[in-house]
Amino acid sequence: xxxxxxxxxxxxxxxxxxxxxxxxxxxxxxxxxxxxxxxxxxxxxxxxxxxxxxxxxxxxxxxxxxxxxxxxxxxxxxxxxxxxxxxxxxxxxxxxxxxxxxxxxxxxxxxxxxxxxxxxxxxxxxxxxxxxxxxxxxxxxxxxxxxxxxxxxxxxxxxxxxxxxxxxxxxxxxxxxxxxxxxxxxxxxxxxxxxxxxxxxxxxxxxxxxxxxxxxxxxxxxxxxxxxxxxxxxxxxxxxxxxxxxxxxxxxxxxxxxxxxxxxxxxxxxxxxxxxxxxxxxxxxxxxxxxxxxxxxxxxxxxxxxxxxxxxxxxxxxxxxxxxxxxxxxxxxxxxxxxxxxxxxxxxxxxxxxxxxxxxxxxxxxxxxxxxxxxxxxxxxxxxxxxxxxxxxxxxxxxxxxxxxxxxxxxxxxxxxxxxxxxxxxxxxxxxxxxxxxxxxxxxxxxxxxxxxxxxxxxxxxxxxxxxxxxxxxxxxxxxxxxxxxxxxxxxxxxxxxxxxxxxxxxxxxxxxxxxxxxxxxxxxxxxxxxxxxxxxxxxxxxxxx
Numbered sequence: 001x002x003x004x005x006x007x008x009x010x011x012x013x014x015x016x017x018x019x020x021x022x023x024x025x026x027x028x029x030x031x032x033x034x035x036x037x038x039x040x041x042x043x044x045x046x047x048x049x050x051x052x053x054x055x056x057x058x059x060x061x062x063x064x065x066x067x068x069x070x071x072x073x074x075x076x077x078x079x080x081x082x083x084x085x086x087x088x089x090x091x092x093x094x095x096x097x098x099x100x101x102x103x104x105x106x107x108x109x110x111x112x113x114x115x116x117x118x119x120x121x122x123x124x125x126x127x128x129x130x131x132x133x134x135x136x137x138x139x140x141x142x143x144x145x146x147x148x149x150x151x152x153x154x155x156x157x158x159x160x161x162x163x164x165x166x167x168x169x170x171x172x173x174x175x176x177x178x179x180x181x182x183x184x185x186x187x188x189x190x191x192x193x194x195x196x197x198x199x200x201x202x203x204x205x206x207x208x209x210x211x212x213x214x215x216x217x218x219x220x221x222x223x224x225x226x227x228x229x230x231x232x233x234x235x236x237x238x239x240x241x242x243x244x245x246x247x248x249x250x251x252x253x254x255x256x257x258x259x260x261x262x263x264x265x266x267x268x269x270x271x272x273x274x275x276x277x278x279x280x281x282x283x284x285x286x287x288x289x290x291x292x293x294x295x296x297x298x299x300x301x302x303x304x305x306x307x308x309x310x311x312x313x314x315x316x317x318x319x320x321x322x323x324x325x326x327x328x329x330x331x332x333x334x335x336x337x338x339x340x341x342x343x344x345x346x347x348x349x350x351x352x353x354x355x356x357x358x359x360x361x362x363x364x365x366x367x368x369x370x371x372x373x374x375x376x377x378x379x380x381x382x383x384x385x386x387x388x389x390x391x392x393x394x395x396x397x398x399x400x401x402x403x404x405x406x407x408x409x410x411x412x413x414x415x416x417x418x419x420x421x422x423x424x425x426x427x428x429x430x431x432x433x434x435x436x437x438x439x440x441x442x443x444x445x446x447x448x449x450x451x452x453x454x455x456x457x458x459x460x461x462x463x464x465x466x467x468x469x470x471x472x473x474x475x476x477x478x479x480x481x482x483x484x485x486x487x488x489x490x491x492x493x494x495x496x497x498x499x500x501x502x503x504x505x506x507x508x509x510x511x512x513x514x515x516x517x518x519x520x521x522x523x524x525x526x527x528x529x530x531x532x533x534x535x536x537x538x539x540x541x542x543x544x545x546x
Contacts, residue, residue, distance in 0.1 A: 130179045155182070348510065407457065
């Protein structure tokens with residue numbers, strides 16, 4: 001009798017889990033307690049062992065799918081029955097939902113137009129195509145916009161290779177292929193918004209059909225070669241780079257195949273192409289380096305000298321999906337919360353000297369650059385501990401005092417703004433916050449954030465001071481109660497009073513911070529106390545930075 005394997009509960013508060021990887025294929029033998037699949041929850045990542053010995057008979061849930069606890073995810077034939085279908089080349093790459101249906105999460109809706117030549121049934125030896133669906137990128141997400149196809153009909157794709165880009169209310173992301181094969185059909189054109197679980201493409205399953213609309217190649221076409229010449233070209237024939245890099249390359253007639261990427265898996269970064277345009281990049285080596293598990297190169301702030309041409313006066317340029325969402329959210333926030341702002345001037349001299357003294361040793365010791373943002377974040381966390389109303393939110397006629405301190409850090413992108421969230425900041429030390437900030441910012445710029453990494457924030461920090469402004473009056477990120485704006489760091493003359501009451505004038509490093517708060521829930525006195533404690537923590541810094 002088959003044994004059902006369920007999604008386990010990995011903690012008292014855990015209600016769901018995501019299957020991130022299957023470690024066995026349908027038809028393979030498994031031993032009791034042998035790792036069967038990997039899951040990820042909001043608390044842990046874990047390998048889940050098999051509850052019985054036998055043969056993996058059926059996989060019901062595909063990789064990347066989130067299900068509630070106790071959902072049946074697969075079944076094991078304890079008798080080792082030979083009824084399990086043998087794994088074909090395609091099923092070896094990805095588990096099938098069911099051995100008798102195409103490998104897709106959902107079947108097409110009843111009102112969907114039948115495919116051409118629907119009367120012709122596939123032969124017994126012809127595997128059906130794998131339908132690629134518009135994924136659900138978060139619990140509240142109901143639709144997504146396809147912003148760019150990275151492959152065109154007829155192209156070969158590798159499993160987990162990005163095939164299209166989407167934009168939703170929460171994130172912009174590259175969507176990987178669920179299987180290896182050939183892209184035979186594109187059903188949804190670029191710029192189209194569709195509901196989740198809509199079939200947007202088909203991989204394999206017969207002759208290629210024309211795309212719905214002419215799909216542009218992801219990168220400028222390179223001259224044919226007998227073998228790839230660099231690490232980028234080796235990954236399924238695709239040059240690994242971000243949309244921004246490809247746009248810069250297209251605008252400047254740069255053949256990306258001639259560049260050597262420094263990012264993860266040979267990805268060409270913005271820094272790589274900027275260096276090439278400035279004449280500092282080296283040609284790609286002929287030998288193909290092995291792909292190693294290295295971290296992405298830190299994002300550069302160097303300006304792109306040859307960027308896309310600016311819009312001309314009088315030109316009407318449609319908003320991008322992200323820009324239209326930002327516009328809508330900003331208007332909603334101003335209509336929802338009565339905004340009040342208070343500005344404090346903070347003497348950062350102590351921290352500036354500490355950073356200058358320790359930054360080289362810190363990077364050598366921890367592999368992370370020492371910036372000012374972890375200092376600011378830690379000070380905010382300590383102040384939020386003492387003043388939980390600033391970390392709260394309004395729900396109807398009640399106030400929700402959040403259990404955790406989840407700090408959102410605004411990241412400016414070349415195509416918009418995104419706010420990844422560091423969860424559980426009250427449990428992290430200085431080094432933990434440093435690493436989280438670097439990791440989330442890097443993945444935000446390369447469109448690698450998961451939906452839950454841009455939701456659930458309880459307080460936001462936005463740093464516009466890097467552009468030179470003294471201070472700003474930021475808009476609250478709903479449904480939060482407050483947002484902290486970081487101003488520029490500059491040297492100023494300050495009057496200092498010693499313990500004897502004597503005044504002197506000294507050159508100090510000064511920074512202005514603005515707290516924008518919702519006056520429905522946070523009073524002026526609460527805001528003032530919060531900022532006073534925040535200021536004192538920074539000016540009298542005594543914490544070990546690790």
